Amino acid sequence: MKNIVFTNELNDEYYERVLESCALVPDLAQLPDRDLTEIGEKGINLSGGQKQRVSMARAVYSNRDIYLLDDPFSAVDTHVGKHLFEKTIGRNGLLKDKMRILVTNSVSILPNVDQIVVINNGYVSESGTFEELISRNGYFAEFVTEYLSQQSDNELKHEEKTNINQLRMKMKFLVNKVIYQTNGGNEWKNLMKQMLNNLREKRLNNINEENIIKNQLLFKTSGKLTETENSETCSVGLKIYTKYIHLIGLWFCAVIIGSSLASAMAQILSGLWLSEWSDDCLDSNYKNDTNVRYIRLGVYAGIGVFDTVFTFISQTFISFGCIGAAKHLHNIMLDRIIRAPISFYDTTPIGRIQNRFSRDMDSVDFSADNNNHFESICGRFSHNISNAISIDCNPSPLYIRTSRQLKRIESTTRSPIYSHFSETVSGSASIRAYGVSHQFIQECNRRIDENHMCYYPSIMASQWLAIRLELLGHCIVFLTAVFTVYYRFEFSPGIAGLAMSYALNITQSLKLLVNSTSNVETDIVSVERCFEYTETPIEAEWHNEATKLSPDWPERGEIKFSEYSTKYREGLDLVLKTITLERRWEYSNLGSFGYSVLSSSASRSMGFNM
Structure with missing residues (x-):
């Protein structure tokens, strides 16, 4: 229905008249949901003639003043073309009060049109009614005569034969009228002799009636053709993580983990070394020895170099590992999509495929940047990880689960945007012709708004988490300061200073930990969606x-x-x-x-x- 009504309001009575005049009633009767049956992308499950008649029905329903019809009978059977002309375009058709400019190769309908304009070699050679053009015995009369001589009764269907015989009778009457008016009776006899001697095989362009059978088979299970894109509701399974780790490489992962732990140990050691260094001044035997100071400074610098080297190693391996995994995943997806059966493209909108290869692959490509936070977290958090987990266990899991699901919904609602864009580009000519550009812009905005409705809550969830982490961090700083003052005689000043230093950084560390964990959870959703396409059924192997x-x-x-x-x-x-x-x-x-x-x-x- 939507393909015919388009952006107009539904008028049930006129709608039924349009369906009958465009010969769509028998086709709709074959569909499980009649005019509510889903049509595949670009009308994939319609025959050429059905597409042509749906397009004509859309034009007729729009109720315009001028109609430009470019050979609308080229893909339909003869009897269907006759029905379209009589009920829609002809003198008694639904468009009888409109201006119709018809370009056609169907000669049999020419006697029933109001005016004929003959184009010869790109120029208008003559114009007039059918009777006038035949009477002139010019290029048009020669064309019709040659056309009739090429139609073999043995090769024509019943409807075609009837139309040709009617045209021959009218042609014979008009030619007889002209010939006998000019005393050229012998010319008519020669013409008829030529028509009988030059019969040869030629069939009119038509479309198979078996397309009705095709549509019955296509729609037999359900009126819905396009499969719905489902969104998972549970956490990403361990299987996805395992498959992604194998794409990165087990050796790469071992180096990344080892270098990250070494870097974290170096960061912890640097803090402890500074704490011990600051306690030197409390030692009664401490002397401001330059050599001792250089030793302290040299060890601290060595720890910093150690941290830098292993951080560089971990960052390098993360970058190359994630980029290599993204390339490998993309190649697998591309290979599966290229070798997918034709039925996959019949049931999958092109926008959904574009979404996987654009936005989802973009998240996979830049997953290395999101994973780089782990190194900075480890050094600051290793000494206090148990406390952080016990305190932070309430808000962060809720946020992570919510952000992960919002990411899935946002990715799902992005596919219709790509599909609408593809449909708009392919149908831009019709959109401009019907003057509905504004409606399509509104539809695009509506789909973008739906996508933003899923994206905006993720921002609000981040702010919700930030407020609670800030409060948690300030509480930790306050408690650390209280305990430091209360137990001032049991801890050295260096340890107290180190504790306050970590406490002041606890808020940032908490944010970094939760955000990094959330980024991993949300990015792995894109990996999960890409892995779905690596399991797409494919055709037989190239070599067996x-x-x-x-x-x-x-x-x-x-x-x-x-x-x-x-x-x-x-x-x-x-x-x-x-x-x-x-x-x-x-x-x-x-x-x-x-x-x-x-x-x-x-x-x-x-x-x-x-």
């Missing part, structure tokens, strides 16, 4: 050792079908059942519908069923 061809192949140029069966996609009935064909066999019971299915099967556009 069991059916390996001999070096002398092909001995004969032939294709053999042995008990071959196929269906359009899973869940549908077979369209061909146990077909066996060999070279030089004669067969004619398939019809042109069967020929098209066999052609698709030979090119592996359709799979086979055992």
Whole structure:
């Protein structure tokens, strides 16, 4: 319904008249949900004639003053074309009060049009009614005569034969009228003789009526063709992490973990060393010895160099490992999508595929940047990790679960934006012709708003967490200061200063820990969505050792079908059942519908069923 009504208001009475005039009622009767049945992207499950009639119905329903019709009968059967002309375009059709400019190759309808303009070599050669042009005996009359001489009654269908015979009778009457008015009776006899001697085979362009059968098979399971993009609701499984680690490489991961731990130990050691250094002044035996100071400074510098080296190693391996994993994951996805069966593209919008290869892959590509926070966390948090976990266990898990799910929903609502953009670009000519650019802009804005409705809560959740972490951090600083003063005689000033230093940084460390954990959780959602496409069903392998061809192949140029069966996609009935064909066999019971299915099967556009 939406493809016909488009952006106009629904008028049930006029809508039914449009369906009847455009010969869509029989087609809709074959669909499970009639005019509410989902049509695939770019009308993938409609035949050429059905697409043409839906387009015509949309134009008729728009109720405009001028109609430009470019050969609307080219993809329909003769009887359907006759119905369209009589009920829609003709003098008694639904558009009888509108201006219709029709470009057509259908000669049989020319006697019923108001005015004919003949184009010859890019120029208007003559114009007038059918009777006037025939009476002039010019280029148009020659064209019609030649056309009639090329139509063989044996090759024409009943409807075509009826139309041609009517045209011949009218042509004969008009020519007789002109010839006898000019005393040229012999010319008419010669013309009729030529028409009988020059008959040759030629069929009118038409579309198979078996397309109705095709649509019945396509829609038999359900009126819904496009599969819904589901969003997971639980945490990302350990399987995804394991697969991603294998993409990075176990050796890479071992180096990253080892260097990160070494860097964290160096950061802890540097703090303890500074604490001990600051306690030197309290020692009664302390002397301001330059050598001791240089030793302290040298050790501290050595710890810093040690930390820098291992931080550089961990950062380098993280970057190369994540980039390599992203490349490998992209190549696997691309290979699976390229080799996916045609039915996958029938049920998957192009915007959904674009979303996986753009936004989700972008998150995977930059996952290394988000993971770099772990090194800075380890050094500051290793000594106090148990306290941080026990205090922070309440807000952070709730935030992480929420942000992860918001990321999934946001990714799911982004796909319709890409799909709408693709549809708008491909249908831009129709959008401008109907003057509905504003409506499409509004629809695009609506889909973007829906996406932002899922993105905005994630920002609010971050602020919600920041407030609680700030409060938690200030509480830790206050308690640390109280305990430091209370136990001032039990701790050295160096330890007290180190404790206050870590306490002052605790808020930033908490934010960094939770945000990094959340980033890992949200980024792994993109990895999860990409891994879904690595499991896309594919066609048969390029090379099969069991059916390996001999070096002398092909001995004969032939294709053999042995008990071959196929269906359009899973869940549908077979369209061909146990077909066996060999070279030089004669067969004619398939019809042109069967020929098209066999052609698709030979090119592996359709799979086979055992």
